[in-house]
Amino acid sequence: MLRPIRTIATTAAAAAALLLATACNSASTPTSGSDQGSSVRGVTDDSIKVGGIVSMTTASGYSKKDTDLGAKARYQRANDEGGVNGRKIDYAGAEDDGQDPGKNLAAARKLVQREKVFAVSPMSSVTFSGADFLQEQKVPTFGWGTVPQFCGPTYIYGFGGCMVPTPGGTITQSWPEGLADVLGGAKGRSVAILANDNDAGTFAIRTYQQSFATAGFKVAYAKAAVPATSLPSDWTAYTKEILRSDGGKAPDVVVSVMQTPYNIGLFTAVKRAGFKGVITDPTDYDPALLTKEATKKALDGVHVLLPFEPFESGSDRMKQFKADIRKAAGKEVPLNMHMMTGYMSADLFLAIAERAGKELTVASFQKAAAGFSDTDTMVGDRALPKGQREAFGCGALVQLKNGSYEVSSPFRCYEPIPFK
Structure with missing residues (x-):
């Protein structure tokens, strides 16, 4: 069901969940809650220091390094326009956590205790073990709210809201509703959902079983079964199950809640097995992926879920x-979703900091955030503290066709459903 608000051009992101493994060390760090002007960590009379944490390297080769470029781009424009209430943004760049819990926490400590940043923006990693430390240090x-740590803590904000359902919360419906749009309706259509065998994958399966069923799809298969620590060399076992899951025949839609290297293997295998239905994931919107023929072939025809306005949009905000x-x-560089993650993380931080006024402290920042809202952004209409409990609920799909992406379901905002 469409939410009765304006249509823009983007999509909502997929949920990933990882258990929090944190330790805190608040020793000798100046408290960011200080209200004494220049004594506020990271704030001087003419600057605000900000840093980032990004998985630039990973064991699988997947990289989010362009998240850093996206953040730099937004901060640079803010500085070109005079800064925030007279202060320029001093962006320290992003620390690489290698998608490792220990490195994520170490990066958070370094940014706060050594670099003395006022804020961390962007934070882009499925391993957010530094969350407790950052929350305690105020x-x-x-970042992109696709892990549970973006849902609930008072100092942590998802640029598209909290995209991981929590007890008493909601599930955004942009993915199944967008696919229903592509298919001309969900009635009589079946889906098979595959995820990695880890906490994130298990949570994603729980979420999307509810989401797709509520939208009217038959969920024929839903398993968190693929090893998360190594890519399978043979996908036959998975493809056999999937392609027989709907009463012995193939489902109408294959849904992957995994990262690009896994998707390439899975999609290549199901295509070779003769699958002719719809394939979809929340990851593979990246023109750089098209430079390799095998990768381009594997992803051809795939519908990708987005948490933002597609690059193919002609809006003024996309041109900017x-x-x-x-x-x-x-x-000129090929655009990708990681750039948008960094850009919109920075954009939300800047918007709140502007409203906090000239006397910037953590207290004034939090007060501004508590009543913050705006409209017509590249992630839809934003509102806090709602965004710390649920997603903003908007999404779009793009399809890779003949070497380029096309919008297959335009950005819309949908009514969420209760998370059970």
Whole structure:
């Protein structure tokens, strides 16, 4: 069901969940809750220091390094326009956590205790073990809210809201509703959902079983079965189960809640097995993936879920984003969703900091956040503290066709459903 608000052009992201493994060390760090002007950590009369944490390297080779470029682009434009209430953004860049829990926590400690940042934006990693430390140290932190740590803590904000359902919360319906749009309706259509065999995958299966069923799909298969620590060399066992899951025949839709290297293997295998239905994931919106023929072939026809306005949009805000990225990179570069993650994380931080006024402290920042709302952004209409409990509920799908992406379901906002 569509939410009765304006249509823009983007999509909502998929939920990933990882258990929190944290330790805290608050020793000798100046408290960010201080209200004494220049004594506020990271704030001087003419600057605000911000840092980031990004999985630039991972064991599987998957990288989010362009998240850093997206953040730089948005901060650079803010500085070109005079800064925030007269203060320039001093962006320290992003620490690489290697998608490792220990490194994530170490990066958080370094940014707060050594770099003395006022805020962490962006934070882009499925391993957010530094969350407890940042919350305890009262560090405003911004990123893509696809892990549970973005749902509930008072100092941690998802640029698209909290995208991981919590007890008493809701599930955003942009993915199944977008696919229903592609298929001309969900009635009589079946889906098979596959995820990694870890906490994130188990949670994703629980979430999307509810989500797709509520939208009217028959969930024929839903398993968190693929090893998360190593790529399978043979996908036959998975494809056999999936392609017989709907009463002995193939489902109408294969849904992968995994990262790109896994998707390439799975999609190649199901295509070779003769699957002719719809394939979809929340990850593979990246023109750089198209430079390799095998990768391009594997992803051809795939519908990708987005948490933001597609790059194919012709809106003024998208034109501004592209110009900002080009300026920060110093040249034309292929756009990808990681750039948008960094850009919109920075954008939400800047919007709240602006409203906090000239006397910037953590207390004034949190007060501004508590009543914050705006409209017509590249992630839809934003509102806090709602966004710390549920997603903003908007999404779009793009399809890779003949080497380029096309919008297959435009950005819309949908009514969420209760999470059970």
